[in-house]
Amino acid sequence: MTAKPVKTRITEMLGIEKPIIQAAMGWIARSHLSSAVSNAGGMGIIETSSGELDAVREEILKMRDLTDKPFGVNVAQAFVRDPNIxxxxxxxxxxxxxTSAGDPMKYTSMLKEAGLTVFxxxxxxxxxxxxxxxGVDGLIVEGGEGGGFKNPKDVASMVLIPLxxxxxxxxxxxxxxxxxxxxMAAAFALGAEGVLMGTRILSSAESPVHQNWKDAIVNAEATDTVFLNRAGPGPALRALxxxxxxxxETEGSPNIFGEFADTQAVYFGGDLEAGIALTGQVAGRIRDIKPVAQLFEETIAEYHATIARLAG
Known part of the structure; x- marks a missing residue:
């Protein structure tokens, strides 16, 4: 049974069925995973933070073969190598x-002048x-419990979103x-009209990362992530x-980017000690690996059930 739709300004603005956006994870957020998100009614996002724009171009072409649903691209400004991005x-x-990891003044006006929608x-x-x-059209408000690169002065979603x-x-x-x-219902109660999933989609059946990383997420406790590099230099981040x-976590590093070492070995080779596996605290609540379509259907159904329970 298909859950009834959730219509918000996000779904109307982006032309999607479900107000769920996929995180733009470097090397991971490519056509196989992102098309699964779009086909499931969410907003699939193709990454550019890898810097591999020739590969990204091919992934965008593949997306158009794999889905006829809307999808987008992320620009992680701190990792942009091509001035003509x-x-x-x-x-x-x-x-x-x-757009992320940088000043929104840099690209927003150029993108909007070309008719694009920018969050x-x-x-x-x-x-x-x-x-x-x-002049952005919308905001993705990211609490400090999320995985990936973070503000060193992190604020939890429960405080940040309503603020x-x-x-x-x-x-x-x-x-x-x-x-x-x-x-999702909690986020909407705080004022949001859509949600972004990173770690949950990272651990989905269609995610291209190695099974070792997925298993580590499924087996993680809520305390099994670390917040690194709060004092710098460079960005802070949350990882497995x-x-x-x-x-x-205890010793710090003068070069946090150098600590990523062999990212490909971590992401696709399954050697979680070869670098840093960016992961959110919510790993402590994930206990299975599901196809994206099932995950989204269950999310929407549980959202409705939660709202109904509260109303009752």
């Missing part, structure tokens, strides 16, 4: 872009107001700790707890 995206015929990822109220000033929603009028997508219908990251 905006032209690259426009030339691929992309209509939706998420910016923010970790703070200050960042949200800056993005509004830049931002109190100060902006654009639609907000909640990120950080979202894994099911209950957390391993011997390597536990050492980094």
């Amino acid at each position: 905006v032209d690259f995206i426009i030339n691929q015929g992309i209509k939706f872009v998420t 910016h990822v923010v970790p703070s109220l200050q960042g949200a107001l800056r993005a509004i000033e830049a 931002v929603c109190e100060h902006v009028n654009v639609p907000v997508v909640a990120a950080g700790g979202i894994t099911d219908g209950r957390t 707890r391993t011997e390597r990251t536990t050492r980094l």
